Amino acid sequence: MKAPVSWLAEYVDLPAEITPRGLADALVRIGMEVEGVESGADALSGPIVVGRVLSFVDESQKNGKTIRWCQVDVGVHNADGEPRGIVCGAHNFAPDDLVVVSLPGAVLPGGFAISARKTYGHVSDGMICSVRELGIGEDHDGILVLPAASAQPGDDPLPLLGLTDAVLDVAVTTDRGYTMSIRGLAREAAAALGVPFRDVTLPLPAPDGGAYDVHVDETDVCRRFSARAVTGLDPAAPSPDWMVTRLRQCGIRSISLAVDVTNYVMLETGQPLHAFDRDRLSGPVGVRRAEAGERLTTLDDVVRTLAAEDVVVTDESGPIALAGVMGGASTEIGATSSAVVLEAATWIPEVVARTVRRHRLPSEAARRFERGVDPEIAGTALERCVRLLVAHGGATPVDGYTVVGEVAPPARIAMDAHRPERTAGMPIPRDAVVSHLDAVGCTVTDDGDVLQVQPPSWRPDLLVPADLVEEVVRLAGYDRLPSVLPAAPAGRGLTGRQRLHRAVSRAAAAAGYTEVLAYPFVAPSVHDAFGLAGDDPRRSAVRLANPLSDDEPELRTSLLPGLLGVVARNLGRGTRDLAVFETGLVFLPRPAGEPPTLPGIAARPSDAEIAALDAVLPDQPRHVAAVLTGNAQPRGWWGPERAADWADAVEFARVVARAARVELGVRATEHAPWHPGRCAELVLDDVTIGHAGELHPRVVAALGLPERTCAVELDLDALAEPGPPAAPEISGYPPVLLDVALVVGDDVAAAALRDTIREAAGPLLESVRPFAVYTDAERLGAGLRSVTFALRFRAPDRTLTVEEATAARDAAVTAAVERHGARLR
Structure with a gap:
């Protein structure tokens, strides 16, 4: 909201010594967000x-x-x-x-x-x-x-054009919609500076329904609909220069007198208004839900197909305006319009917000309705419009004032008079509490230690005592709040689960990976890009009713879509060698059931109500995932570069496992979106907890990633909280080092051979590590390969003999022959 300081000064007595910057600082001190102080000069x-x-x-x-x-x-x-x-x-x-x-x-x-x-x-x-x-x-x-006679040759034109008038640029938060008006900002300025405020007050005619025939069918979304009318308007009458200047300062261009007046009064009072050409209206004006498929050409000359959830203003010809958002072209004020019907309505914010999102049609009116408009200012805004059209357009008011609908006043709130100072941690006298509440428009009745507070009609955000406390504390001054470091309770620390998550993140970072945070929202098309089968449970995603982006309406069932998006953005900015990881929640929907009734806010929900809510929430396990592309090792004096491959993805899973002090099993599998021949299944206690390997070429092509991009994802919640680490047993006796090369079929995994050797060699085997793979169809035979293992034997209580180590090795070879059809090379 842009507000000229000269316009604010018409409603609040600004001190003579205050500068525009000083006014901005005063507003900032009471919690307003002033982004800048501008001047056209x-x-x-x-x-x-x-x-x-x-x-x-x-x-x-x-x-x-x-x-x-x-x-x-x-x-x-x-x-x-x-x-x-x-x-x-x-x-x-x-x-x-x-x-x-x-x-x-x-x-x-x-x-x-x-x-x-x-x-x-x-x-x-x-x-x-x-x-x-x-x-x-x-x-x-x-x-x-x-304008003629407005100045003399040689004069400075900047004051005449309003270019020397400072303009405050205020960022309005969603809970302070009343400040999207000069009236609301002036009230805040008065409260900040402790000076009087003059509200917009005009005598209003008694409602008699004579302005125009109006009926409202959707009283649940249109709480009040008010109308006034004028005739005899001069269509060629120009808008006064001071009005054009103020509209321009607020970022709105001048169109015509009738339209400029409605925009001017909207900026002044915060009440959006709309002007209909009375001669182009057909019969009574109504408010109803749209029929699915109905069409409306809005003022931006776009033909819009309406949904059944939309609310429209109609006449006998059909929809003539999209409620709270934009008028229709069929009743637009034109170059010959001389009779005007002025409308000021009060719409439910949620309905307007959804309509804007549905049609991607933001407007100045919608921005105000989304944040809440004072329902009691509509009559004043209409009277102000009528007077301006009479004064500058030669119009004649039509007798009658139409008002349809009633708006209940805000509920009274009881608040302990000492609660603000207890919350703020500084003295706030009772008289100051009452004064601050009065400054924001509340009516306060003193009832002993409890204040009975009636919020004003323009503050729909004041619902509970905590809201009133916030108002008192911000006017008392956030800058006066004491800074007190709270004492941490003794005997508490990180939980075992938190220690595990922290250990995993630190281990991944120490291994050279960069931690990132991606949005948890994904597009449904990502399931097709990943090549997921039609019955893949990862396709069953939770869909948001009100997503931040219509392009990404689902919650993720995997961390990989967000991580791959991060990789794509970094690649687009010139980074080629990437190793990124993320730990975060995924959202797995439960079977659909009857949604529970939401509990009220008057009291804490019961255990049964909380359990009913939890029962319909999606499962939210924590996963860890990583993506690698480019070189895992750069070129240097030590040798050539080495490209990241599936083995690095598997090693990342082992890094995670070591941080959790468990050992993962690895076996070949096929699982989208990985390459069917380069995908590893990560197993813990014979339960699959993740996958790692190279992404499928079609997935890489669909997402615009480099060839041979690798990824890994596993379920962190499947890893138990590690207990205290056990000290290793250290033998003072020398080891016996032996190698064994086994020839097996290509379908035998090296991990399976390793597990067999470890089991069959007995307790003397300290470690077993595969270190070479050899293939030669002529020497070994077709479909065979040789896998060489390094064995380390050691006894804890004596020097191990070669014969003992050889016997243990031979036992391992025998088991490999029996179980896997291996032969000693």
């Missing part, structure tokens, strides 16, 4: 003056363009008393018109410096400016003509 410098066009000559050029050689009186800035000669390409001015002239030495927005230069056969001693060249609008069809 900031981008202008040098001599910019008012000039009067004395005469001009139209001259045709060889390129077909006609320029004007103008003589312009710029007062004291005339050269040796003579008017300035200026070349101008526009033709929308006449002799004696007042214009804005940038003289040599001036600098316009965008760093555009003005100098005397020869053009079209003349030396142009300056430039006559358009509104776009001055940075106050987008119109570049002609130059800016000032």
